Amino acid sequence: MEQIFFYILAAVVVIATLMAITARHTVHAIIYLATSFFALAAIFYLLGAPLVAVFEVIIYAGAIMVLFLFVIMMLDTGKWEKAHGPTFAQWWPALLLGVITFGAMFALFTVKTPESLAGWSYIDARQFSLILFKRYGVAVEVISLQLLFALVGALYLGRRKKQ
Amino acid sequence: MIVPLTHVLILAGIIFLMGLSCAIAWRSNLIMILIGIEIMLNAAMLAFVGGGAYWKLVDGQVFSLVIMALTSSEVSLALSMVVYLHRRKRTVNSDEFSAMKG
Numbered sequence: 001m002e003q004i005f006f007y008i009l010a011a012v013v014v015i016a017t018l019m020a021i022t023a024r025h026t027v028h029a030i031i032y033l034a035t036s037f038f039a040l041a042a043i044f045y046l047l048g049a050p051l052v053a054v055f056e057v058i059i060y061a062g063a064i065m066v067l068f069l070f071v072i073m074m075l076d077t078g079k080w081e082k083a084h085g086p087t088f089a090q091w092w093p094a095l096l097l098g099v100i101t102f103g104a105m106f107a108l109f110t111v112k113t114p115e116s117l118a119g120w121s122y123i124d125a126r127q128f129s130l131i132l133f134k135r136y137g138v139a140v141e142v143i144s145l146q147l148l149f150a151l152v153g154a155l156y157l158g159r160r161k162k163q
Numbered sequence: 164m165i166v167p168l169t170h171v172l173i174l175a176g177i178i179f180l181m182g183l184s185c186a187i188a189w190r191s192n193l194i195m196i197l198i199g200i201e202i203m204l205n206a207a208m209l210a211f212v213g214g215g216a217y218w219k220l221v222d223g224q225v226f227s228l229v230i231m232a233l234t235s236s237e238v239s240l241a242l243s244m245v246v247y248l249h250r251r252k253r254t255v256n257s258d259e260f261s262a263m264k265g
Contacts, residue, residue, distance in 0.1 A: 002165040010174045017178060017202060021185035026194050033198065040205060043174075046165060047216040049224045052208075059231055064201070064238050071242045072194060075249050086188045094184035101183075105176045109169050121219040131221040132228070139225075143232040150236030154243040 006046050012039040024085050026077070030068050037061040048122040171213035179206035193245050193255045197238065204234050 016036035023029040037060045044053040133140065182202030189195030208227040215223020245255060252259050 006166050006170075010170075013174070014177055014181075017181045020198070021181055021188070021195075021202075026192070026198075029195065029198060033201070036202075037205070040209065043209070044212050047171070047212050049212045049215065049227070052212055052224050052227050055228065055231055056208075059235060060201075060205070064235060067238060067242060068194070068198070071246060075246070075255065077194075077249075077255050086191075090190070091184075091188045094187035097187065098180040098184045102176065102180055105173070109173060121216050123215075123221050123224060128221055128224055132225050136225050139229060143229060147232060147236050150240050154239045157240070157243040157247045 002046055006043065009039045009043050009046070012036070013043065026072050027069065030065055030072070034061045034065045037065070050122075051125050051128050168213060168217045171216075172210060175206045175210040175213065178209065179203050182206060191257055193248070193257050196257070197241055197245070201234065201238070204230055 013036050016032050016039065020029045020032035020036060023032060037056060041053040041056040041061070044050075044056055179202075182199045182205075184199075185202060186196050186199030189199065208230050211223040211227045211230070213223075215221065215227075248260055249255055
């Protein structure tokens, strides 16, 4: 049952991301991307990571995409984007690189496939936070410093100069 | 593990390649480059969570949380930089920003 859900969600993620990267308008791309992130959060839950799934919905689909939407609506660049979408001349290097890399990856996995371990790993919030704050306490401190730096940098870049 | 690790890794690879193609094909639009980077980081997170589920370790999820924090700070900085650049030249076309003097 979970396997079927995984493949359905994987198809949703791939199709939504494909629509997002080919959309002509940036706002449409953001909406498709939010769909893709919701499906990805469900995949995280199926892989036994409920906390990461919740964070994915709150931070990615909630905060980051809304931040993108705010900036796009503030800048109002729709007209320029409609006229300046990528042409085929801009798509083919990306397609070539993608096909080559995918072929290499596929060949690698058909030669050597890791067998699947039995059992179902479900890591709840208690285990997760024990490991996070006991073993990776320094990492949490570094992350908080990094967020502070980002805040100060964004404030510095976003201020208006007095005339 | 409900599905083989290979399938999770192939899905992560497909998502990563789509993000890479987005960043390459839309290289004249600053915001779409950022969206491509977002998609690529999500693929990395999926690979981490899949590995953590395969070896039954919490560390993969911890690292995906670290990636999430990194992404949020990166996006806030990059978007404020986009706003700054747009205020300077009234465009988000990356070809316009080829000079150092501001």
